[in-house]
Amino acid sequence: MKVLFIGGTGVISAAVSQLTVERGLELVLLNRGNQPDLIPPGARVITGNIHDRSLTGILARERFDVVVDWIAFTPEHAAVDIARFRDHCEQFIFISSASVYQKPVTQHLITESTPLVNPFWQYSRDKIQSEELLLRAYRDHGFPVTIVRPSYTYGDRLIPASLNSGSKPWSLVDRMRRGRPIVVHGDGSALWTMTHNTDFAKAFVGLMGNPLAIGHAFHITSDEVLSWDQIYQTIGRACGATPNIVHIASDFIAAALPEEAGGLIGDKTGSAIFDNQKIKRWVPEFQATVSFAQGMGRAISWFESHPSAKAVDEAWNQAIDALLAAYGEGLKAASRIR
Numbered sequence: 001m002k003v004l005f006i007g008g009t010g011v012i013s014a015a016v017s018q019l020t021v022e023r024g025l026e027l028v029l030l031n032r033g034n035q036p037d038l039i040p041p042g043a044r045v046i047t048g049n050i051h052d053r054s055l056t057g058i059l060a061r062e063r064f065d066v067v068v069d070w071i072a073f074t075p076e077h078a079a080v081d082i083a084r085f086r087d088h089c090e091q092f093i094f095i096s097s098a099s100v101y102q103k104p105v106t107q108h109l110i111t112e113s114t115p116l117v118n119p120f121w122q123y124s125r126d127k128i129q130s131e132e133l134l135l136r137a138y139r140d141h142g143f144p145v146t147i148v149r150p151s152y153t154y155g156d157r158l159i160p161a162s163l164n165s166g167s168k169p170w171s172l173v174d175r176m177r178r179g180r181p182i183v184v185h186g187d188g189s190a191l192w193t194m195t196h197n198t199d200f201a202k203a204f205v206g207l208m209g210n211p212l213a214i215g216h217a218f219h220i221t222s223d224e225v226l227s228w229d230q231i232y233q234t235i236g237r238a239c240g241a242t243p244n245i246v247h248i249a250s251d252f253i254a255a256a257l258p259e260e261a262g263g264l265i266g267d268k269t270g271s272a273i274f275d276n277q278k279i280k281r282w283v284p285e286f287q288a289t290v291s292f293a294q295g296m297g298r299a300i301s302w303f304e305s306h307p308s309a310k311a312v313d314e315a316w317n318q319a320i321d322a323l324l325a326a327y328g329e330g331l332k333a334a335s336r337i338r
Contacts, residue, residue: 008027096217193272223288
């Protein structure tokens with residue numbers, strides 16, 4: 001089976017690329033070559049940007065059994081994929097997001113039939129519109145799309161949390177080890193699902209080349225459910241620190257740090273518990289086996305063995321400190337209301 005990954009070296013896709021090669025599939029990666037250390041031996045690389053028209057001729061000369069676009073985020077990106085791969089693949093897999101599901105949910109257990117509506121996050125609305133465009137192409141023209149919706153998926157190079165530096169994820173661990181306050185949104189009791197990228201890969205590779213998956217949407221997550229307090233405490237245990245947790249309401253955080261509003265209000269504020277029966281029917285061998293405690297142990301070990309990755313984002317630290325100061329002032333003001 002010949003597979004094209006557009007991207008293929010991200011947090012999720014790198015693990016899928018590795019397993020794809022290990023399973024003996026022919027893998028071609030189309031990306032800008034910024035992460036050469038994450039390209040598995042045996043994969044062929046086409047260096048470029050999918051949105052560069054000069055690649056049209058190169059791709060037109062090849063036909064793929066499966067094409068996966070890991071970096072399509074908008075309906076415009078989806079439209080380009082439909083035009084480019086309509087006659088050049090047997091299956092096209094679109095990477096959506098579990099954040100597309102109804103916010104707030106009206107049923108605690110999320111299935112693939114949970115309504116898709118997210119008024120709080122443009123990222124999620126773009127994914128919803130992309131799904132609708134692709135499914136319309138499937139219904140009207142037979143475009144062979146399969147939709148996959150990851151939730152929070154992490155790997156050895158990421159410290160996953162609701163509030164952390166995106167570019168320097170070690171910052172949260174450094175803050176914990178120094179005993180500085182750690183902000184957890186809400187009261188820390190909302191339930192969440194973390195999935196290791198190697199577990200995600202097992203289910204994903206099982207969908208590739210499966211004609212029965214065409215026209216369907218799947219989410220792929222672990223079955224382990226933890227509260228956000230438990231998530232932060234698990235990170236603390238893995239790095240040998242006791243997190244000094246301060247709970248702050250999500251809307252307060254969003255007011256102080258507007259860039260966090262979508263990911264919090266539009267995703268992580270409510271509980272996210274997933275029913276994985278569908279993916280297990282299509283890929284019976286799939287089982288998530290890496291617990292969050294094991295995953296965090298692996299991540300801390302990776303960072304400790306790669307000192308250059310242990311950079312600290314001081315701008316992020318200052319933003320968290322400013323948030324905590326504003327919250328402290330708010331508590332003082334509240335205490336004066338008698």
